Amino acid sequence: xxxxxxxxxxxxxxxxxxxxxxxxxxxxxxxxxxxxxxxxxxxxxxxxxxxxxxxxxxxxxxxxxxxxxxxxxxxxxxxxxxxxxxxxxxxxxxxxxxxxxxxxxxxxxxxxxxxxxxxxxxxxxxxxxxxxxxxxxxxxxxxxxxxxxxxxxxxxxxxxxxxxxxxxxxxxxxxxxxxxxxxxxxxxxxxxxxxxxxxxxxxxxxxxxxxxxxxxxxxxxxxxxxxxxxxxxxxxxxxxxxxxxxxxxxxxxxxxxxxxxxxxxxxxxxxxxxxxxxxxxxxxxxxxxxxxxxxxxxxxxxxxxxxxxxxxxxxxxxxxxxxxxxxx
Amino acid sequence: xxxxxxxxxxxxxxxxxxxxxxxxxxxxxxxxxxxxxxxxxxxxxxxxxxxxxxxxxxxxxxxxxxxxxxxxxxxxxxxxxxxxxxxxxxxxxxxxxxxxxxxxxxxxxxxxxxxxxxxxxxxxxxxxxxxxxxxxxxxxxxxxxxxxxxxxxxxxxxxxxxxxxxxxxxxxxxxxxxxxxxxxxxxxxxxxxxxxxxxxxxxxxxxxx
Numbered sequence: 001x002x003x004x005x006x007x008x009x010x011x012x013x014x015x016x017x018x019x020x021x022x023x024x025x026x027x028x029x030x031x032x033x034x035x036x037x038x039x040x041x042x043x044x045x046x047x048x049x050x051x052x053x054x055x056x057x058x059x060x061x062x063x064x065x066x067x068x069x070x071x072x073x074x075x076x077x078x079x080x081x082x083x084x085x086x087x088x089x090x091x092x093x094x095x096x097x098x099x100x101x102x103x104x105x106x107x108x109x110x111x112x113x114x115x116x117x118x119x120x121x122x123x124x125x126x127x128x129x130x131x132x133x134x135x136x137x138x139x140x141x142x143x144x145x146x147x148x149x150x151x152x153x154x155x156x157x158x159x160x161x162x163x164x165x166x167x168x169x170x171x172x173x174x175x176x177x178x179x180x181x182x183x184x185x186x187x188x189x190x191x192x193x194x195x196x197x198x199x200x201x202x203x204x205x206x207x208x209x210x211x212x213x214x215x216x217x218x219x220x221x222x223x224x225x226x227x228x229x230x231x232x233x234x235x236x237x238x239x240x241x242x243x244x245x246x247x248x249x250x251x252x253x254x255x256x257x258x259x260x261x262x263x264x265x266x267x268x269x270x271x272x273x274x275x276x277x278x279x280x281x282x283x284x285x286x287x288x289x290x291x292x293x294x295x296x297x298x299x300x301x302x303x304x305x306x307x308x309x310x311x312x313x314x315x316x317x318x319x320x321x322x323x324x325x326x327x328x
Numbered sequence: 329x330x331x332x333x334x335x336x337x338x339x340x341x342x343x344x345x346x347x348x349x350x351x352x353x354x355x356x357x358x359x360x361x362x363x364x365x366x367x368x369x370x371x372x373x374x375x376x377x378x379x380x381x382x383x384x385x386x387x388x389x390x391x392x393x394x395x396x397x398x399x400x401x402x403x404x405x406x407x408x409x410x411x412x413x414x415x416x417x418x419x420x421x422x423x424x425x426x427x428x429x430x431x432x433x434x435x436x437x438x439x440x441x442x443x444x445x446x447x448x449x450x451x452x453x454x455x456x457x458x459x460x461x462x463x464x465x466x467x468x469x470x471x472x473x474x475x476x477x478x479x480x481x482x483x484x485x486x487x488x489x490x491x492x493x494x495x496x497x498x499x500x501x502x503x504x505x506x507x508x509x510x511x512x513x514x515x516x517x518x519x520x521x522x523x524x525x526x527x528x529x530x531x532x533x534x535x536x537x
Contacts, residue, residue, distance in 0.1 A: 161533065236528045240489040240498035241458050245530075247487065248456055248500065255533055271458060271532040278533070 001321045002041070004030030004073045004104075006066045006095055007081035008059055011109050011136070013050065014306035015079060015313050020046040026317055030073030034082075037064030041074035066091070070098045077320055079313060080108040081136075086201070086210055086226070089116040096121055096132070103128040105324065107316040109136035109309055115210045115226060118217050131320050136312035138211045139164055139285040140303040143315060147299060148219060148289070155291035157219045159259040164211040166283030166303040167195045167202040168234050168254040172269075173281050176242045176251050182235060194283055204233035205254060205267040212256040212267060220260055232268040245271050251279060370423045370454060372401070374447030377436070381416040389418070392435035398424040417444070423452050453511040454484075456502045457518065461527035463497045464490070472501070474521050481505035481514035 003019065005012055005028055012033075019026045027043040033053060038044055038060030053059040070078060078099035082092050089112035096106050096113055100121065108114065113121060114134045125132035135145040139162070148157070163169050167189055174185040186203070189195035201207050209229040216224050234254050245252050248271075255270045255278065272279055277298040280286045285303030290296050302308040379385045386405075393400055404419040424432065429446075436443060463471070472483045485502035503518075505511040515531065522529040 232528070236460060236496075237530075238460055238491075238496060238498045240491065241460050241530065244458055244487055244489065244498055244500040250456075250532075252458070252530060257533075269528075269530050271456060271530055276533070 001025060001077060001317070001325075002027050002029040002043075002075040003077050003079055003317065004028075004032075004039075004069055004075035004099075005079045005081070006030075006032045006070065007083070008033035008050075008053055009081070009083065010306040011081040011309045011313070012079075013053075014308075014310035015081065016046050016050060018307060018310045018314060024314065024318065025321065026314075029075050030069040031059055032064070032066040032069045033059050034066075036060040036062045037066060037069040039064070039069055039073040066095060067098060070095055071102070075104060077105040077107055077317060079317070080106060080110055080113075081313070082110060084111045084210075086112055086115070086206065089113045093117050093121070097124065100124040100128050100130065100132070103130055105131045105133075105320050107131075107133045107136075107313055107320070109134070109313060111137045111207075111210050111214060114217075115213045118214070119223065131324065133316035133320065134214070135316045136309050137214050139287055139299075140166075140301065140305065141308040141311045142285060142287060142299045142301040142303070143312065144215070144287055144299060145218065146315060146319070147297070152289065152291055152294055152297065155293045157289055157291050158261070159290040160215060160219070160257070160287065161278060161290075162208075162212070162215070162256045162287040163253055163278055163280060163285055164256045164287070164303070165202055165205070165208040165254060166285060167199065168205070168208070169280065169285070170194050170283045171203070172234060172237070172242070172251070172253055175237065175239055176246065179239050179243070181239055182237055203235045205231045205256075206233075208254060208256045208267045212258055212265065216258045216260075216265060219258075222260065224265055228265055230264075230266040230268070234269050237269060246274075249274055253279060370452035371426055371429060372421070372423045372452045373429060374419065374421045376444040376447070377418045377420065378415050378442040378444050379418065379440070381414060385416065386418065388439050389436065389441045390420070392432055392439060393420075393422055393424075395435060396424060396428040396432045398422045398428065398432065453505045453508055454502060455511055455515065455532055456500060457515070457532065458498060458500050458530040459522065459527050460498045460530070461496050461522075461525065463488070463499055463527065466525035466527065468499070471518075471521055471525070471527075474517055475503060475514050478510075478514060478517065480507075480510040 003026055005016060019028055028046055029041050029043060030039040031044055031049060035058040038049060049059045080092055080095050092110045093113045099106050114137050121132055138144055170189050171185040174180050174188060186195060186199060209226055209231045212229055213224055213226055216222060242252055250271050251274050252269050253272050256267045258265050278286045278288055280300055284300060286300045288296055288298040377389055379389050400422045402421040476482045481503055483501050484504045488499040490497040503514055505514055519529060
C-alpha cells in the first residue's frame with residue numbers, strides 16, 4: 001500500500017524509519033517536511049532522504065510543498081503528522097481535505113483537525129468512501145480507538161477517565177516522590193525533554209482537554225468542543241497538598257473525565273487512591289472506560305515518543321490495508 | 329511549618345440513634361481507632377449488646393468491628409440498677425462499609441455476644457478534599473462553617489499545612505453527610521466558596537460506579 005507522509009518531525013521520522021525497517025507491505029511514495037517534498041510512485045529511498053534531512057534540514061526538492069505532494073503524488077493513504085495547531089487546526093485541515101477530495105484514506109496524529117473539524121472531515125471521508133483514522137491523537141501508543149471500535153464493539157460506554165498528559169503526570173509523580181515544588185519538577189521535566197519551553201498548553205490541562213474532546217466525539221458523537229471542558233491545570237499545586245493526600249493513602253493526578261449522563265466533561269487535579277489503576281508513574285498515560293457489558297477496562301502505556309506514536313499510526317495503516325485492500 | 333490535625337467527635341445526636349435518651353456517654357479516643365479507608369458509602373449502626381460481665385468480654389465483643397473494617401464512634405456502658413449482675417448491657421455506635429453488617433452479626437454471635445437489638449441505620453458518606461490558597465486570610469472557619477451550617481453535612485476532620493505567611497497554604501478536609509445527594513450539595517457549596525475565595529479545590533475521583 002502506498003503512503004504519502006506529510007511532516008518529518010519526531011513522529012514522522014519514527015513512522016518513516018519503522019516502515020523502512022519492518023516488512024509491513026507499506027511503501028512511502030510521497031514525503032514532505034516544512035521546507036520541501038519528494039515523490040516517486042515506485043517508492044522513495046527513505047534512509048537516504050532521512051540522511052539528507054539530518055544534513056541539510058530538509059528532505060527533498062525545495063520547489064515542492066506539502067500540498068504538491070498531497071495533490072500530485074501516487075498514494076493510497078495520506079499520513080498527516082505535522083505539529084498540532086489547537087486554535088486553527090491549519091494547515092493540517094487543508095491537507096486532510098485535499099487528500100479526502102482525491103478519495104485517499106487519511107491517518108493523522110494531529111489533534112487540531114480532529115478536535116476542531118472532525119464532523120466535517122468525517123463527512124468528507126464518508127462521502128469519498130475512505131477512512132479517516134486518528135489513533136495517534138490520544139494517548140500515544142495505547143490502542144484506545146481500536147479498543148473502542150473493535151474490542152468493545154457493542155458495548156455502551158458509560159464514562160471515561162484518563163491520564164492523558166505525560167508532562168503533567170511526570171511533574172506530579174516527581175512532586176509526590178521527592179517533595180519537589182511545582183517549579184522544581186517542571187524544570188526537571190524540561191531537562192528531561194518532557195516539557196516544552198512554554199509549558200502552558202500541558203500544565204493548564206489544555207492538551208488533556210483536547211484529547212478528551214476527541215474521545216468524547218468519537219465515542220458519543222456529541223459535538224462537544226474545547227470550550228465545553230471544565231479545565232483546571234496543575235500549576236497551582238503545592239508539595240504540601242501532595243503530602244496531605246499521601247497521608248490518606250492517596251495522591252493527586254490530573255484526570256480527564258467524561259460522564260455524559262451527569263453532563264460532566266472535566267480536566268482537573270484529583271485526589272485518587274494510590275493503588276487505583278489510573279495512578280501510573282512518570283510520563284505514562286492511562287485510560288479507564290466504564291462500559292455496560294465489559295464493565296471497567298483500563299489501558300496503560302506510553303503517551304508519547306517517536307516510535308511509540310509510530311506504533312499507533314502503523315496500526316491505523318494496517319487496519320486500512322486489511323479493510324480496504326484492493327478497493328482503494 | 330505548622331502542621332496540625334484534629335478530629336471532631338461525631339457525637340452530636342447520638343441519642344437519636346437510640347429510641348430513648350442516653351445518659352452520660354463515654355466516647356473513646358477516636359484517634360487510636362483503626363481508620364478503614366473506604367470511599368464508598370458507610371452505614372451507621374447502633375447496637376445494644378448483652379454479654380457476660382467478666383473481664384475481657386467487652387474487648388472480645390469490640391474486636392469483630394475492626395475485623396470487618398468498622399469504626400467505633402461511641403461505646404455507652406449503662407448499668408441498669410435493677411439488672412442482675414451476671415450480664416452487662418452495652419450500647420455501641422459504629423460505622424461500617426456498606427454490606428458488612430451481616431458479617432459483623434455473625435462474628436459477634438461467635439464471640440457469644442447476644443445482640444438485643446440493632447438500631448436504625450443510615451448511610452454515611454465521606455469525601456476528602458484538598459483546598460489550596462490563602463486559607464487563613466480568606467477565613468477558614470467561615471469556609472468550614474458554610475458546610476457545617478447546612479445541617480446535613482459537616483467537616484469532620486481538618487489537616488493543614490502553612491508554610492511562610494505570604495505563601496499559599498494547603499489543607500485536607502473530610503466531609504461527612506447523611507446521603508449522597510447531601511454530599512453533592514455540600515461539594516457544590518464548597519465549589520462556590522472556593523471560587524469566591526480564589527481557592528483551588530481538589531476533589532476526589534469518585535469511585536467508578
